[in-house]
Amino acid sequence: MSTSLRNQRLLALFATGWLLLNFPLLTLWDRGVSVAGIPLLPAAVFIGWAALIGVAAWIVEARGDDD
C-alpha cells in the first residue's frame, strides 16, 4: 500500500471523526433513551470513538511501505 493511499485514508477518517463527534451530528444521539441500560448519547460517543480507533488500526497496520 502506498503511503499516499494510507495518508488519504487517514485524512478521510480524520474528517469523518470531526463530523461524527461534533456539532451537529452529535445531537442526533441526544434522545433520552437507553440501550441495554446505558443512555444512548454516552454509548454512541464511546462506540463511535472505538470505531474510529478500529478503523485507524486497520489503516495503519495494513501491510505496505513505510516510506
Place this chain on the structure above:
Amino acid sequence: MLSAPQVLAASFAYLLLLFGVATFADGRGRSGRSVIGNAWVYTLSMGVYCTAWTYFGSVGRAASSGLWFLPIYLGPTLAMLLAWPVLRKMIRIARQYRITSIADFIASRYGKSRALAALVTLIALVGILPYVALQLKAIASGYALLTSAGAGAAHASGPWWRDSTLYFALALAGFTIAFGTRHLDTSERHEGMVAAIALESVVKLLAFIAVGVFVCWGLFDSPGEIFARASARADLKPLLGLGGESRFAGGQWFALTLLAMLSVLFLPRQFQVMVVENVDERHVKRASWAFPLYLLLINLFVLPIALGGLLHFGNSGSGGADPETFVLSLPLALGQPALALAAFIGGLSAATGMIIVEAIAVSTMVSNDLVMPLLLRLRGRNDARDLSRTPLAVRRVVIVVLLLLGYLYFRIAGEAYALVSIGLISFAAVAQFAPALLGGMFWKGGTRTGAMVGLSAGFALWAYTLMLPSIAKSGWLSTQFMTEGLFGITLLRPEQLFGLAGLDSLTHALLWSLLANTGLYVAASLARAPSAREAGQALLFVDVLQRPANSGSGAPVFWRGHASRAALQQVAGRFLGAPAAQRMFADYAERSGVGRIEHIVADAQLVQYVETQLAGAIGSASARAVVASVVDEEPLAPDDVLRLLDEASQVRALNRQLESVDKLKDDFMSSVTHELRTPLTSIRAFAELMRDDPDMDSAQRQQFVALIVAEAERLSRLVSQVLDMAKIESGHGDWRNEAIDLRELVDHAVQTTRETFRERGARVDVEQPDSVPLLHADRDRLLQVLLNLLSNAAKFVPKVDGRVKVALRADARGATIEVSDNGPGVPAGQQQLVFEKFRQGGDGGNRPQGTGLGLPISRQIVEHFGGRMWLRSEPGKGACFGFELPWHHEEKTA
C-alpha cells in the same frame, strides 16, 4: 482512613519502584538491549498526557457538566489519526537536525532565531508553571483526604517545612535530575525516564479502572443501575445528555476538541515523549490507534464514577465530598482503604509523570534558549573556557527552581480559581505554537517575522483574554477592567473583546488568539520574501520526507565560507568536552572516507555536521551563533539557496548513477565469469577422461581432442569479443573512416557465409538496388555486423527449406540493411533482451553455440556510426534483424 506514615511509605515505595525501573532501563539501554525500543512502550509513554488534572479533574467535570470532559480526549484521538503524516514528519525533522525541544523546532525552522526560541520558551514556561503547581496540589489534597477524616481540607496548613508536598517536589526534582540530566547526549534521549513514564501510565490506568469497577459492580449492581438511578433524578438527568440541539454549545465543544488536538502535539511534555524520545518512527503507526485506545479506556468509567459519587454522597453539600476527589473518597467512604491507597498511587503516578517529563522538557528549553545565550553573551565570544559541564548544571538548577516555583505557586494560589482552571489555560497557551509550527512544516513561505508577530499577538491576546481574567477572578486583581474594559473602553472587555459576546471565555480567547496569531503569521510572512537562511531552513523542513531517512547525508547544505577544522573541533570540545569532540571528528572522518581527523576538509559539510551536533547539546540557535563565531561566513542570497539545492540534488543523482553503473559492471563481470567457465569445464572434463583412460581408442581420443579444440576456440572468441566490447564501450576502439560500397560489402558477407548456409541446407537471396552512394565508415566493423547477423540467421533457419533474405535499400537519409529468416522467430518478451549482453535467443534445450555478445557488439558498432539496430519478429514467422546508417553523422566525441 489511613495513617500518614502508611501513605507516605506507600508513596515513597512507589517512587523507589520508579527509580528502580528507570535505573534498570538506563542500564539495559547502555548495554544495547533497550527496553523502550518498542511501539507499546512508546504508546504508553504518550499517556503522560493524562495528568492529575485528568485523573481527578475529569470526574469533577463530569459531575458538573456530564459529557463535557470528553473533548479533551476526543481531540487527541483526532490528532493521532494524522500522526503518520504529521507527527512522523516532526520526528524526522527533529532527528535530522538534532532538535530537542519545541522552542528549538520553531526557532530552527525560521532561520535559527534566538529571539524566537526565547519567546517560545517564555510562552511554554508561563503556560506550564501553574500546571506543575496543579499537580502538586492534587498530590497534597489527595494526601490530606486519605489521612484526615475531614474531606476538603486540601490546602496544606502549618509551616512549610512540615509540608510533605515540598518533600515530594524535591524528591521529584531529584528523580528528574537523576534520569533527565545524567549526561549531555546530543540526541537528548532518556531511556530510563521513558520506561518509568510508561510504567506510570500503566499504574494510573489500572488504578482508575479498579476504582471504576468497584463503583460499578461493588457499590452498585451494574453501570445500568447507576444510569437508571441518575436519570430518575431531575438534578442528575441533564448530565446524561447535551441539553438538546438548541442548548448544546456546539462552538465550545468544537473549540475544546481543537484545543486538545493541538495540545497533544505541542505541550512540551508531549513533544518530549512523542518526538524527542521516539526510537523508531515506525512506532508512530501503532501509537496512532493505541494511544487513543488508552484514552478511551481511562475515560470509560469517568461518568459512572461521577454519577455514582453524586448518588452516593447526595448532592454536593450534604455529604460534603468534592467530586474532584470521588476517586479517593468513594473507596474510603465504603471501607476500602487499600483501594483508596491504590487510587492515590494512581493519581500520584499521573502527577509525577507530568512533572518529570515537563521538567525535563522545560529545563532543556530554558537552558538552551534563555540561559546559555545569556551566558555566551556575558562571557564574550572569544572566551575559550570549557563549557561542557555548564548545560547540564544549568538544567539541574532549572529543574529544582521550576519545582520550587511550582510549589510556591501552589502555596500561594492553592485554592484560587487560577489554579483550578489552569489545565485549559495551559492548553490555550501552547496552542499558540500551532500556526508557526504547522505552517513551518508544510509551507515554505513562512518567515521569522511572521512567526514572531503571530506568536507575540497570540500570546498577548491569550494573556489578556484568558490569563488576566482568571487572575482577577482569583481576587488578586480588580475585576473592574473585566466589567468595564481596559481604560473604561467597553470594546476592550477581555471576555467580550470588540463586543464579541455569546461565547464562553475559553472559546472566546481561543478564537481571538488563534485568529490574530494565524492571520498575522500569514500576513507578515507574505509581506516580504524569505531571506536566504529562512528559505534554506524552509526547504530542509518542508521537504524532509523526500530525502532518505538515514543520517543527514544528501541533505543540501546552505552555507558558504571558510572554516578551519581545528577551530571547529575546539569549539565542539568547548561545549561537548574534548574527548567527545575527538570521537565526533573521528566518526566524521570515517564516514566521509578520509580516515584520519587531520585529513578532514573543513567544508560546508563539516560546518553543518558540527553545528548539528552542537545543536543537540545547546540548541540550534546557540549552536548557530557559536559556530558563526569561529568560521568566516559569506552571506547567501535567496538565489544561492536554490543553486545550492540544485547542486545537492545533482550530487544525489550522480551518486545514484554511479551506483547503477557499479551494479551493471558487477553483473557484467559475473556473466563473463559464468560464460568462461562453461567451455573451461568441458575442456577439463574431456582432458581428464583422456588422462584417466590411457587405453582409450584413437577414434574416441580424436573426437575428444576435436571437442577440446572447439571449446578452446569458443573461449578465445569469447575473450576477444569481451575485449572488443570493452574497447568499444570505453571509447578506445580503433575506428577507420573509409568510403564503402555497401553492395560490395553485402556480396562479400554473403560469399563468406555461403558454406555455412550450404551445410544448413538454406538458400540466401540478396535484394539490392543497382547503385548505392558510398558510405563513410569502418568497413571491417560493418562486415563484422553483417556476418554476425548472417551467422545468427544460419543458426535459426529450419533444417528443411531454410530461407534467408538480405535486403539493401538506400534513401535520402541513409542506407538500410535487413537480414530476415524463416526460423522460429523471437517471442515478444525476448525481443529487447537479445541486444543485452549474454542474453542468447533460443530456449535452454536448443541454445545455439555463441557467446551472447555478437548482437550487443553489433548494436554498439551501428550506434557508433550514428545508426540504429532493430529486430522485428512474430513468433513462428521468422525474425528480421535490420540496421540503418545515415550518410552523414556526427563523430562521437569519446
